[in-house]
Amino acid sequence: MAITLPEFTPMEDSLWLTLCGKALDYRRSDPILGDRMADEIVRRLGYDCGRFKLSESPIINIAHRTKKMDEVAADFIARHPNAVGIDLGAGLDSRLLRLNPPSTVDWYDVDFPNVITARRKVMPERANGHGIGTDLVDLNWLEAVPSGRPAVIIADGLLAFLTQEDMIALLQRLTDRFPSGEIAFNGYSRFAIWAARKYRGTQSVADLLKSPGFDDPREPERWNPRLKLVREILLTREPEVARFPTALRLFTRLSARSAAWSRKGTTVLHYRF
Template sequence: MPETAGPVSHVSDTAHWVAAHRAIETARPNALFRDPLAERLAGETGKAIVANEKWYALIRWSLVTRTKVIDDLIAETVSEGCDLVINLAAGLDARPYRLDLPADLRWIEADLPDLIAEKNRLLEGETPRCDLTRVAVDLADPAAREEFLDKSLDGVKKALVLTEGLVYYLSEDEVSGLAAALARPEINWWIMDVINRSIVDRNNRANKNLLKNSPWRFGPADPLRFFAGKGWTSDEVVGLFRAAARFRRLPAVLWSCAFVPVGPRKPAGTSWLPWCAAVRLTHAADPTA
C-alpha cells in the first residue's frame, strides 16, 4: 500500500476517510453499490485525507470491495432469519438507508458520543429503511459494553453483530475480550473483516503518516484459527483480493494476490503471504468441539 498523509488525529477520523471512498465509488457508472449519503458523511475531513493520498487506487480497492462483500453477507444473514443487527463502532456507515432491508428489522448503531452526535446531525431528516436506533457508548469500557449488550439483546433470538474496520485497531487482548463478550446465545453471527500479520506490518510501514495516531495492531498469522480458538467458527470466508479481481477493482500491481488461497495455512507465529477477507463467524459453546 502507498504512502499517504492526512489529518488523521484519532481513529474516528478514518470513518470520514472510508465514507469519502464510498462516495467516489458511488460516482462511478458501474458502481458496486450506491451510497448517496456518503459524500455528506465524508465531509471536509474525508476529502482532505483522500486528497493527500498518493496513488489512492491502491487503497480504494480494499475499502469498496469490503463494503460490497459485507453488504452481501448482511443480506444473506437477514434472509436466514436475523432479527437484530448490532453495528459496533458503526462510524459513518449508511447501510440502514441504502440496503434493501425489511422495515421491521431492528438495527442498532453503537459508537462514541461525539461521532453519534455528528451522524445524527448530518442525517437529520433522512429516513432509514428499517427500525434504526443509535446508542452512544464507549465500547472499550467492558462494563459499559456489557450493559449495552444486555439492553440491546433483550428479547432477541437471532442477532448479527457487525464490526467492519474495527478489530485491527485493537490489541489481541482487546479482541479476545470482545470475542468473549459476544459469546451469547442471542448472537448467532458475527461479521467482520480480518487481515494477517503480513498486511498489518506492511500497511503500518507504508502508511506511517496516515496511521501514526491510529496504527493497525491486531493481525494474527492465521486470523481464522485465532477466532476458532475463542469458539467462533467461520461459515463464510470471502477473500478480498479475489473478490476485487472479480469486481474489476484490483490494481494490476496486486493482481498476483488474487491467487492467494482463501485462508492462511502457515503455523501460528509465522508471517505469510498478504491475506485479507470478510468473514461471517458463528459461535460454538465449546471451543474444543
C-alpha cells in the same frame, strides 16, 4: 445551513478514511459498492478526501470489503427477519440504508458518543435504526440491545484499533448475549498491520493500530469456542475482481493463486455462533 460536527479525537477521525474510500468509489465510472450517501455526506460537509491521496487500489479495497460485509448481513436478515443487526465502530457508514431491511429488524450503530452525535446530524433517521454512543471496550453498552433474537454483527474497519485482549472480550460478550448469530469483520494478517503502518494512504491511522493482526482465520475459534468459521472471504477471489481496472485486476488475479499471498491484503472473516 452549515452543519457543525463535534470535534473528533484522532481515533474518531479514522472514520473519514473509510468514508472517503466509499465516496471516491461512488465517483468511479463502475463503482464496486456505489454508496451514494457516503458521497453526499462528504460533499455536504465540504470534507476534502484528497488529503488521503488514495489511489484506486485502496479505494476499491475499502468499497469491496464493505460490500462483502453487506452481503453477509443481507443474507442473514433474509433468513432471520426478526434479527438484531449491530455495526461495531459504525463511523459515518450508512449500512442500514444500503441494506434497507424490513421494519422487523432492529439495527444498532455503535461508536463513540461524538460519532453517534455526528451521525444524527448527517444521516436520515430510520424508525428501526438506533445509535449507541460508547467506548466499545466498556462492555455495558450491550444492555441496550435486545438479547433474545438472532444477531448479525459487523465490524468494518474496527478491530485493528482494538488490542487483542479487548477484541477477545468483545467477541465473548457478544456471543454470550445472543442465542445465535453471525459475525463478519476484517481479517488483518500480521503483514497487513505492518503494511498499514507504512503505507502512505493509511498513515493517518498508523499510530492508532493496536492489534498485532493474525494469519490463521481459525484463530478466533480458539479464542472463543462458540465461533465457527463460515468462510474466509479472500477478496482476491471474489467476482467483483472482474470489474477492477486492468492493472489492478491482473495483479489481483495473480495474488488470488495463493491464499497466503491473498492474506497479505485485508480479508473478510465470517463466523457463526
